[in-house]
Amino acid sequence: MKVRRVVLRNDGNGKSFVHSDGDAPRADTYASVSGFSSALLWATEANANLGVSTPGVDTSLNASFVPSPGETRLMFVTFPPDTVMMRADFNPMAFGAEFAQKAPGLAERFEMDSPGMHTTDSIDYDVVLDGEITIELDEGREVLLKRHDVCVQHGTRHAWRNKSDKPATLLFVLIGASR
Numbered sequence: 001m002k003v004r005r006v007v008l009r010n011d012g013n014g015k016s017f018v019h020s021d022g023d024a025p026r027a028d029t030y031a032s033v034s035g036f037s038s039a040l041l042w043a044t045e046a047n048a049n050l051g052v053s054t055p056g057v058d059t060s061l062n063a064s065f066v067p068s069p070g071e072t073r074l075m076f077v078t079f080p081p082d083t084v085m086m087r088a089d090f091n092p093m094a095f096g097a098e099f100a101q102k103a104p105g106l107a108e109r110f111e112m113d114s115p116g117m118h119t120t121d122s123i124d125y126d127v128v129l130d131g132e133i134t135i136e137l138d139e140g141r142e143v144l145l146k147r148h149d150v151c152v153q154h155g156t157r158h159a160w161r162n163k164s165d166k167p168a169t170l171l172f173v174l175i176g177a178s179r
Contacts, residue, residue, distance in 0.1 A: 035080030046070030064105025
């Protein structure tokens with residue numbers, strides 16, 4: 001996934017300027033799943049003194065994909081159709097290893113007994129930018145989301161299922177929260 005990231009800041013006189021303009025440093029296309037890609041575009045850490053995010057400090061190079069309380073994450077994910085993972089040549093072990101390497105903190109949240117199901121201690125704003133995707137909840141409940149639909153979650157157990165024949169791209173804003 002190639003994503004241009006433009007970061008603006010204020011100089012010492014309070015005037016805005018372009019601090020950086022280039023490819024997002026943590027954008028990945030997965031070799032183990034054709035069409036799956038992700039990009040951690042921005043991450044902020046909690047300010048220990050204030051207990052809130054420190055604006056303007058990009059920690060995305062080393063950050064976990066899941067924020068701790070007071071932290072934030074901004075990311076894109078493109079999900080290929082589920083049929084890609086149902087093909088005979090799909091290797092779940094290879095995908096798991098690649099996912100753990102490219103999405104640390106998130107990969108560990110996935111349940112071994114329920115593929116795709118996971119929970120994060122965060123408030124998530126999930127925006128469908130392109131395509132459609134189904135969010136699966138407990139007891140098999142499902143909600144179909146289409147282009148420009150928004151899902152707001154607060155620590156819910158869920159899985160993303162792309163039951164269509166086209167990729168779905170989502171924008172995720174995660175805000176670290178305590179349960």
